[in-house]
Amino acid sequence: MLTVDGITVRFGGITALDGVAFAVEAGSAVGLIGPNGAGKTTLFNCLTRRCTPDAGTVRYEGEDLLGLAPHAVARRGIARTFQNLGLFPRLTVRENVMVGAHTRGRAGHLAAALRLPRVRQEEARLRDQADELLRRLDLSDVADRPASGLPFGTLKRVELARALAVRPRLLLLDEPVNGLSHGEVDDFADLVRAIRQDFDLTLVVVEHHMGFVMGLCDRVVCLDFGRKIAEGPPEQVQRDPAVIEAYLGVAA
Amino acid sequence: MSAVTELLQQTVEGVGAGAVYASLALALVLIHRFTGIVNFAQGELAMLSTYVAWQLMASGMPFWLALPVTLAVSFVGGMLVERVVIRPVEGAPELTLVIVTVGLFIFVNAAAGLIWSFTVKDFPQPFPDGGIDLAGVSVGWSTLGIIGVVAAVMGLLYLLFQHTSVGLVMRAVAANPTSARLSGIRVGRVLMLGWGLAATVGAVSGVLVAPLLFLEPNMMGGVLIYAFAAATLGGFDSPVGAVVGGLLVGIAETLAGAYVDVVGADLKIGVPLVIILVVLLVRPQGLFGRAAVERA
Ligand SMILES: Nc1ncnc2c1ncn2[C@@H]1O[C@H](COP(=O)(O)OP(=O)(O)OP(=O)(O)O)[C@@H](O)[C@H]1O
Ligand SMILES: [Mg+2]
Numbered sequence: 001m002l003t004v005d006g007i008t009v010r011f012g013g014i015t016a017l018d019g020v021a022f023a024v025e026a027g028s029a030v031g032l033i034g035p036n037g038a039g040k041t042t043l044f045n046c047l048t049r050r051c052t053p054d055a056g057t058v059r060y061e062g063e064d065l066l067g068l069a070p071h072a073v074a075r076r077g078i079a080r081t082f083q084n085l086g087l088f089p090r091l092t093v094r095e096n097v098m099v100g101a102h103t104r105g106r107a108g109h110l111a112a113a114l115r116l117p118r119v120r121q122e123e124a125r126l127r128d129q130a131d132e133l134l135r136r137l138d139l140s141d142v143a144d145r146p147a148s149g150l151p152f153g154t155l156k157r158v159e160l161a162r163a164l165a166v167r168p169r170l171l172l173l174d175e176p177v178n179g180l181s182h183g184e185v186d187d188f189a190d191l192v193r194a195i196r197q198d199f200d201l202t203l204v205v206v207e208h209h210m211g212f213v214m215g216l217c218d219r220v221v222c223l224d225f226g227r228k229i230a231e232g233p234p235e236q237v238q239r240d241p242a243v244i245e246a247y248l249g250v251a252a
Numbered sequence: 253m254s255a256v257t258e259l260l261q262q263t264v265e266g267v268g269a270g271a272v273y274a275s276l277a278l279a280l281v282l283i284h285r286f287t288g289i290v291n292f293a294q295g296e297l298a299m300l301s302t303y304v305a306w307q308l309m310a311s312g313m314p315f316w317l318a319l320p321v322t323l324a325v326s327f328v329g330g331m332l333v334e335r336v337v338i339r340p341v342e343g344a345p346e347l348t349l350v351i352v353t354v355g356l357f358i359f360v361n362a363a364a365g366l367i368w369s370f371t372v373k374d375f376p377q378p379f380p381d382g383g384i385d386l387a388g389v390s391v392g393w394s395t396l397g398i399i400g401v402v403a404a405v406m407g408l409l410y411l412l413f414q415h416t417s418v419g420l421v422m423r424a425v426a427a428n429p430t431s432a433r434l435s436g437i438r439v440g441r442v443l444m445l446g447w448g449l450a451a452t453v454g455a456v457s458g459v460l461v462a463p464l465l466f467l468e469p470n471m472m473g474g475v476l477i478y479a480f481a482a483a484t485l486g487g488f489d490s491p492v493g494a495v496v497g498g499l500l501v502g503i504a505e506t507l508a509g510a511y512v513d514v515v516g517a518d519l520k521i522g523v524p525l526v527i528i529l530v531v532l533l534v535r536p537q538g539l540f541g542r543a544a545v546e547r548a
Contacts, residue, residue, distance in 0.1 A: 048434055074436030088427035099424040100435045123417060166435060
């Protein structure tokens with residue numbers, strides 16, 4: 001589904017990604033791990049066209065992803081969440097989700113401005129879809145509250161809902177459980193597993209929480225200083241001496 | 253006339269003046285919300301729109317036809333300004349953006365002078381003379397007309413932002429352009445739309461104030477200062493604040509002119525400056541603004 005090959009990204013003197021290559025099969029869940037600053041978020045930024053690599057290719061379902069405009073990525077069925085949340089703070093929770101769903105709206109902008117009856121229908125449809133998603137993620141109670149000011153654990157679910165509203169086939173999660181308590185992490189893991197089934201998702205998950213990664217992912221890719229140092233089934237990568245050293249090196 | 257009636261009379265006039273400040277302040281706030289830019293050229297764009305209206309009427313168009321045509325031209329003009337002048341410096345440091353909008357101010361002002369000359373032009377009053385009497389307070393049709401037009405514009409904007417999907421998309425872009433883009437929204441187009449709307453709202457203030465001030469290229473200079481006071485008072489990121497701020501500034505100005513002897517008619521322009529200063533000292537975010545941009 002997704003093939004990353006030889007991706008290199010430099011910021012001034014820093015090489016954030018250095019010839020990274022891996023593939024993601026449709027329906028699989030790939031964990032992307034590595035110490036802080038390894039380049040995980042930068043890789044996501046390349047996949048969502050926020051950042052253009054200095055070298056390398058990304059193919060998504062046979063298409064050159066790097067040739068797309070950033071706003072076109074959503075239409076191809078790719079969505080992401082952000083490490084520090086990508087919500088629309090002043091909008092209500094429902095509106096946050098409706099914005100995501102908007103991509104799939106059929107009435108164009110001009111039609112939306114001019115043909116009110118049709119727009120009403122469209123609005124109602126967007127709203128229904130948003131409400132369905134909110135129910136699914138147990139957010140109905142806070143649907144009319146502004147996103148800013150909600151508890152962090154709730155915001156993490158709103159962030160997931162916002163991304164899911166695009167109806168992605170490939171979902172990129174950047175540290176979905178960082179900052180959550182133990183109990184919340186387990187709940188979130190169950191939620192992501194269920195969602196993955198229901199929505200038939202392919203996942204790429206960046207996460208430092210090893211339990212979460214091991215429980216969810218079929219394969220794991222480990223980055224360190226922008227290089228891929230290991231790839232394989234979770235248990236194997238976890239035992240890989242290079243991986244252990246990368247983490248211990250940082251811890252020391 | 254009793255003291256109370258006199259006070260009411262002055263307040264009504266203040267609301268009339270304030271409605272004009274409110275619409276220019278709203279234009280400033282819209283652009284600030286969308287792009288973080290303080291558009292010093294907003295008043296000059298409104299002045300340019302007013303000349304368009306004048307030109308249309310000079311060629312025989314009645315006011316109430318010239319107005320919608322002018323607003324449409326302003327909308328397109330605002331979009332063009334975003335695309336041609338602002339887009340190339342998108343994301344540049346604040347000082348660069350300030351210099352660009354000040355440059356636009358000077359350019360538009362000079363261009364208007366070149367095309368229409370700096371001599372004062374009469375701008376027809378669209379509302380009838382006279383007015384109505386409400387419990388001793390006489391309210392001119394022109395004051396009522398201004399309040400009515402501004403209220404209608406605000407109402408339409410409210411409907412657009414809160415009850416249409418275009419409005420939802422615009423609010424999303426203002427709140428978080430990155431996420432908006434990843435939701436498939438063409439952020440550049442929405443920003444053009446925002447500048448177009450702001451130019452339209454600003455044009456309303458120019459056209460309404462022109463019969464009172466007479467039309468000339470520097471007409472909006474003073475109004476811009478009042479609008480800045482209004483936006484600062486209401487909060488630079490709050491459309492509701494801009495409207496409330498505009499009305500309060502209008503009332504404060506009129507009352508100060510009427511009751512505070514040292515202010516009189518000549519020193520009225522000091523009122524907005526005092527308001528700006530006091531707000532920045534006491535409550536920099538304004539009445540309706542948020543203290544800091546939150547990032548959860
Ligand atoms: N926009 C940028 N400009 C300059 N340097 C950047 C930029 N974005 C990332 N970097 C640098 O690139 C490197 C990789 O950063 P990245 O955010 O991708 O790491 P990460 O693996 O996501 O780390 P973390 O686990 O802390 O989130 C870091 O050294 C970072 O400082
Ligand atoms: Mg990161």
